[in-house]
Amino acid sequence: MIDIKNISKWYGSFQVLTDCTTTIKKGEVVVVCGPSGSGKSTLIKTVNALEPIQKGDIVVDGISISDVKTNLPKLRSRVGMVFQHFELFPHLSVTENLTLAQIKVLGRNTEEAKTRGLKMLDRVGLIAHKDKYPGQLSGGQQQRVAIARALSMDPIVMLFDEPTSALDPEMVGEVLDVMVKLAQEGMTMMVVTHEMGFAKKVSNRVIFMDAGKIVEDCTSDEFFGDPEARSPRAKEFLSKILQH
Amino acid sequence: MNLDFSFVNWGVVSSFIAKGFFYSIQLTLVAMVGGIVVGTLLALMRLSGKKWLVMPAAFYVNTLRSIPLVMVILWFFLLIPLLTGIRMGAEASAIITFTVFEAAYYSEIMRAGIQSVPKGQVYAGYAVGMTYPQCMQLVVLPQAFRNMLPVLLTQTIILFQDTSLVYAIGAYDLFHGFDTVAKNFGRPVESYLLAAAVYFVMCFSLSMLVRQLQKRIQIIR
Numbered sequence: 069m070i071d072i073k074n075i076s077k078w079y080g081s082f083q084v085l086t087d088c089t090t091t092i093k094k095g096e097v098v099v100v101c102g103p104s105g106s107g108k109s110t111l112i113k114t115v116n117a118l119e120p121i122q123k124g125d126i127v128v129d130g131i132s133i134s135d136v137k138t139n140l141p142k143l144r145s146r147v148g149m150v151f152q153h154f155e156l157f158p159h160l161s162v163t164e165n166l167t168l169a170q171i172k173v174l175g176r177n178t179e180e181a182k183t184r185g186l187k188m189l190d191r192v193g194l195i196a197h198k199d200k201y202p203g204q205l206s207g208g209q210q211q212r213v214a215i216a217r218a219l220s221m222d223p224i225v226m227l228f229d230e231p232t233s234a235l236d237p238e239m240v241g242e243v244l245d246v247m248v249k250l251a252q253e254g255m256t257m258m259v260v261t262h263e264m265g266f267a268k269k270v271s272n273r274v275i276f277m278d279a280g281k282i283v284e285d286c287t288s289d290e291f292f293g294d295p296e297a298r299s300p301r302a303k304e305f306l307s308k309i310l311q312h
Numbered sequence: 313m314n315l316d317f318s319f320v321n322w323g324v325v326s327s328f329i330a331k332g333f334f335y336s337i338q339l340t341l342v343a344m345v346g347g348i349v350v351g352t353l354l355a356l357m358r359l360s361g362k363k364w365l366v367m368p369a370a371f372y373v374n375t376l377r378s379i380p381l382v383m384v385i386l387w388f389f390l391l392i393p394l395l396t397g398i399r400m401g402a403e404a405s406a407i408i409t410f411t412v413f414e415a416a417y418y419s420e421i422m423r424a425g426i427q428s429v430p431k432g433q434v435y436a437g438y439a440v441g442m443t444y445p446q447c448m449q450l451v452v453l454p455q456a457f458r459n460m461l462p463v464l465l466t467q468t469i470i471l472f473q474d475t476s477l478v479y480a481i482g483a484y485d486l487f488h489g490f491d492t493v494a495k496n497f498g499r500p501v502e503s504y505l506l507a508a509a510v511y512f513v514m515c516f517s518l519s520m521l522v523r524q525l526q527k528r529i530q531i532i533r
Contacts, residue, residue, distance in 0.1 A: 113435075116438075116439060118435050118438055118439060141438070141441045141442060141443045141446075142441060143441075144438060144439055144440070144441045145440060145441025146441075147439075148439075149436075149439040149440075151432060151435065151436060151439075153430075153432050155430075155432045155433055155435065155436035156436075157433070157436070157450075157451055157455075158455065159454050159455050159458060168440075168450060169440035169441060169442065172442065172446055172450060173440060173441040173442060173446070174441075217440070218439075218440070221440060221441070
């Protein structure tokens with residue numbers, strides 16, 4: 069589904085990603101973790117070409133993102149993305165947030181878009197808030213709307229960029245619940261997160277990054293079950309993160 | 313000093329003032345709408361990051377913002393017929409000049425407005441498959457416009473006051489109307505006082521409106 073092939077990325081002379089390679093298969097849930105500044109958020113943003121890469125290539129559902137002939141907007145419309153800071157459109161109501169891209173990008177008619185959007189809103193348990201504006205919702209609710217917005221586009225894969233790190237602790241659960249449900253329904257997911265509980269519970273694979281490199285890429289059972297077999301950097305990270 | 317306003321009646325207003333008043337309003341509205349449209353394009357050019365777009369837009373904005381308006385009005389009125397052979401009246405010339413000139417100011421406001429929209433919003437627009445024009449039109453500009461509405465209207469108030477400068481090329485605006493009355497009736501003090509009062513009422517009510525709008529349109533965050 070997603071083929072990341074030897075990609076590298078620089079900001080000026082500073083290299084943020086070095087020769088990263090991995091593959092995400094259909095139906096797989098892959099968690100990307102690692103210390104701050106390790107390049108995980110950058111990596112996930114390269115998948116739908118929000119961040120350009122200078123070397124290597126990424127192939128999403130058979131389409132290369134670095135091919136000049138690729139229609140990037142069209143490709144992105146099939147890849148759902150959820151951001152750390154939600155990024156709902158604050159000038160639009162919840163319903164408009166859900167239908168805007170369906171209408172303008174996918175060309176669906178208003179009724180169709182509304183039906184689909186509200187169905188997704190119901191799925192994240194927020195149908196009662198359909199006429200509110202994002203600013204009237206809590207962080208957790210906004211993030212669930214953001215997930216519904218992405219799902220309304222019928223994506224083939226969902227990317228989550230630290231979806232719970234900007235939330236108050238008591239709201240993390242409601243967002244993770246939605247994501248767990250999604251994973252169990254078979255959605256292909258790439259998730260940058262520090263939520264190791266989530267990773268243990270639903271992920272098939274864990275990618276551990278450090279200093280712009282993929283240090284570990286193994287099954288979730290290996291990653292959490294066999295700490296001794298891990299690289300020193302991952303061991304250190306795990307010991308810190310799992311202590312509490 | 314004895315002030316005598318007895319010369320003011322409906323006939324005076326309708327034959328001297330009304331025409332100038334409506335022209336000033338027309339000039340303000342056209343220059344505002346045109347200025348915001350052209351200004352937004354200039355702002356987008358300056359923020360494009362492409363040198364061949366940034367440079368001309370920056371040159372345009374910086375040049376016009378460094379020249380007094382009254383000179384631009386005069387030059388445009390005198391030079392355009394010389395250069396192009398097209399003759400146009402003072403009124404039409406002023407409308408074009410104001411649009412061109414105000415665009416430079418509106419563009420700076422829109423540039424600040426566009427920059428006030430967080431980068432994440434642009435990412436979000438792209439992530440759902442929008443093209444650059446869609447992302448600007450549907451996500452960034454509506455927010456930039458709302459954020460900047462009070463400043464845009466304040467600029468429009470200044471613009472309305474500045475319309476009196478078309479006096480320099482003899483266009484018949486609100487001030488010209490009062491000026492004519494002053495001369496015809498030999499009552500300059502009264503006439504200019506009335507002119508000031510009309511400008512004041514117009515501008516003051518507009519700024520009150522800005523305040524009201526500000527409260528209503530603010531985006532809840």
